[in-house]
Amino acid sequence: MHALARILIAGVALAVLPAVAQVKTDPAPDRFDAADANHDGKVDRAEYDGFVDEMVLLRDTNRDGRLDRDEVGSHAAARFDKIDANHDGSLSFEEIDAFSGPDFAAMDANGDGGIDRNEAASAAKADKASK
Numbered sequence: 553m554h555a556l557a558r559i560l561i562a563g564v565a566l567a568v569l570p571a572v573a574q575v576k577t578d579p580a581p582d583r584f585d586a587a588d589a590n591h592d593g594k595v596d597r598a599e600y601d602g603f604v605d606e607m608v609l610l611r612d613t614n615r616d617g618r619l620d621r622d623e624v625g626s627h628a629a630a631r632f633d634k635i636d637a638n639h640d641g642s643l644s645f646e647e648i649d650a651f652s653g654p655d656f657a658a659m660d661a662n663g664d665g666g667i668d669r670n671e672a673a674s675a676a677k678a679d680k681a682s683k
C-alpha cells in the first residue's frame with residue numbers, strides 16, 4: 553500500500569473509523585482490534601500504516617488518491633486543517649506522510665514502538681477533549 557495511507561494518522565485513524573466499527577457503546581476497543589492485525593495487544597508502526605491505508609481507501613470515495621473535506625468528515629475538521637499543509641482543501645499522500653510519523657510518536661507515550669490499549673484510550677480521550 554502506499555503512502556497516502558500513512559496519514560491520517562493515528563489520531564484520525566483511531567478517532568475517525570468507519571461506522572462499521574462503531575456498533576458498541578465504546579468504539580475505542582473495536583478500532584484498536586481492527587488496527588492490531590496480529591492481536592498482540594499493540595499497534596506497531598507497520599500495523600498503523602496498514603490501518604491508515606485502509607482508512608484512506610475506505611474514505612476516498614471518488615478514488616482520486618486524495619482525501620477532501622467531505623470524505624474525511626466534519627468531526628475531523630481541526631485535524632484536517634493541520635494535515636492540509638498547502639491548504640488546498642484536500643490531503644495528498646505527501647501531506648499524510650508528513651503527519652503520520654509524529655502522530656504515531658505522540659500516541660506512543662512510553663516510546664516502545666507500539667501503541668497499546670491504554671495509549672490508544674488516552675489519545676482518544678485527548679482527541680475528544682480538544683474538540
Ligand SMILES: [Ca+2]
Pocket residue numbers: 588589590591592593594595596599
Ligand atoms: Ca500488533
Ligand SMILES: [Ca+2]
Pocket residue numbers: 636637638639640641642643644647
Ligand atoms: Ca493539501
Ligand SMILES: [Ca+2]
Pocket residue numbers: 659660661662663664665666667668671
Ligand atoms: Ca507504546
